[in-house]
Amino acid sequence: MSHQALGTDTRPAPGLGRVATQLIRLYDDAEPLLLTGGETLAPVDVAYETYGELSPARDNAVVVCHALTGDAHAAGHHGDPAAQGWWDTMIGPGRPVDTDRFFVVSANLLGGCRGTTGPSSHDPRTGTPYGLRFPAFTVSDLVTVQRRLLHALGIERPYAAIGGSLGGMQALQWAVDHPGELAKAVLVGVAPRLSAQNIAFSAVARASITRDEHFAGGDYYGTGRAPATGLAVARMLAHITYVSDQALERKFGRARRAGGEGFEVESYLEHQGAKFVERFDANTYLYLTRVMESFDPFADEAAAAARLRSGGTGFLLVSFDSDWRFPPAGAREIERVLHAAGSSVRHEQIASPWGHDSFLLPVPEYLDVVTKFLR
């Protein structure tokens, strides 16, 4: 198919001030997306943003892959300076992912709820939103769609893929699945696979969502009701795992909430939950947590090593000492496999008190190592 631009095509203004999210149809009935599990999906539309300019040689693309709850809006703002992108610390003129130098592509993931086709999208087979009839997919499928978008933009070989958490998992899976494509990959706050504890936390989040009285087996769209309670509780829980014990202690300690029973940390979590349900779809949460759990690129370590060896991708791994969701041990495990495969790999364990969320924060040493690696 010819990739059909569905949305606006406003180019980013200098300095990334005003950036429009664009929509493109990447798969249709004539050429559906073939998923790892064997199912096909069509149509597939992808919401994305770009920053900077593609070089004439088309060799300066950097793909930004978002984490569980991200979206295409990674940098700049849409005319509202309060609505900065989620990785504004990382992306922009003179920043580590330097838009004076790189052409940056940031897409909402397959299965997402921020423009890209996902469980809340219209299912042409039923005439209703997919809900839980949306097919299962994997990190490899996320990469497949990222690559398709790049091809549509005229890019065969991106210079780099970069992401934190599930975003970093995509960069690693890309290097394993498509050796030779990525010159560089930056993996921040990742693990080679989820631990039983990681899965356990997500299991509680999913239980909270699917047992919500308004979940309705996933078919809550158009009912005027949604499993907002379950999703808010899921987010409150997940948020605890994104921040370190010491960060919570420093920020809140045992401060009591003004004018009510309980503590300020409770108000903070409740606020996180309430904000989240305004922007996120519960079914996407279910699917993307499952995607993370299926991630296991080194399940056949010898095969993965052979592919990596042939690929020549250079890796930067960044971990944070206070990250207890994906602790440095996971990055060390990835480092070991990459090293054994003969890959060029550098692992920087950064001191930061903020836990897993550090990957989104302006931690100077972290931004510095990414800057140097991409230079």
Add this chain to the structure above:
Amino acid sequence: MSHQALGTDTRPAPGLGRVATQLIRLYDDAEPLLLTGGETLAPVDVAYETYGELSPARDNAVVVCHALTGDAHAAGHHGDPAAQGWWDTMIGPGRPVDTDRFFVVSANLLGGCRGTTGPSSHDPRTGTPYGLRFPAFTVSDLVTVQRRLLHALGIERPYAAIGGSLGGMQALQWAVDHPGELAKAVLVGVAPRLSAQNIAFSAVARASITRDEHFAGGDYYGTGRAPATGLAVARMLAHITYVSDQALERKFGRARRAGGEGFEVESYLEHQGAKFVERFDANTYLYLTRVMESFDPFADEAAAAARLRSGGTGFLLVSFDSDWRFPPAGAREIERVLHAAGSSVRHEQIASPWGHDSFLLPVPEYLDVVTKFLR
């Protein structure tokens, strides 16, 4: 009032095989319980069990204080060998709390749901269960009721109080509030106060309960419905914090569940949640988590130290290296204050892979240090 025995009075059989829970009225309208917050409560009935024999000098009583979700049934069984007490590893003939030597008293806590007066009890003012009209209370109030029970049993000065988690907090509060009463106190897996992260986890659990469609502002009794979904999710979440990352990894890893989507660790948590809602009341969960959060015996450290100095209680603190709910640092903080107060204190940090739950498990070194301390 004369303490009125309300229940059976079966003495424990030799070896603690058959133990009946007994019920006693400790406070009534003539002599109500005066709570820390200034409110009064009557009647107050307490469910308890005893093991072993009280010495003629009445100087061999050991008070077992239970944690958040425990009950009076700490040891032996009620004719059902499958229903062993929750601390059978600790209590019995020849065990650390040796029933050949000690008279052991174990009561369901004030506010509980296993026989003792709590939110599910009949409120004589309204003629309905208390629900959220049950008054707020503190660890000091738990201790007040424990002491009243002992007095009813003819005991003025127990030899020791022992408990894990909230149980250990009661033992510490007892020593601070009533100096000179306890010869010994054993505090296992405790902290001098809850951290912001501790509070955060409980806040999510409470949100899950109070937002359950069947919570009905706490007045779900007699409706045939209860906030079972919210309570199950709360338990699933709390359970993750009771066990260590490595224990979950060792037990489940990434094992898939047989015949279904997902992982075995999910089935395990779901089972924990389902079992819990059969035996526990959601309002009690709300109240007792708040009680833990109000615990802060060293808020006025100088005053607490002065009281402890006058009391002469000897302390054993036990922490477990893999306990991330109440890590060894909390026990060290208690140790510091007790030491500064001139108390006799010993802190044993035990290597155990099982996390906070270690306090309930047969960890030989742990049982050994308790045995030696109580000898």
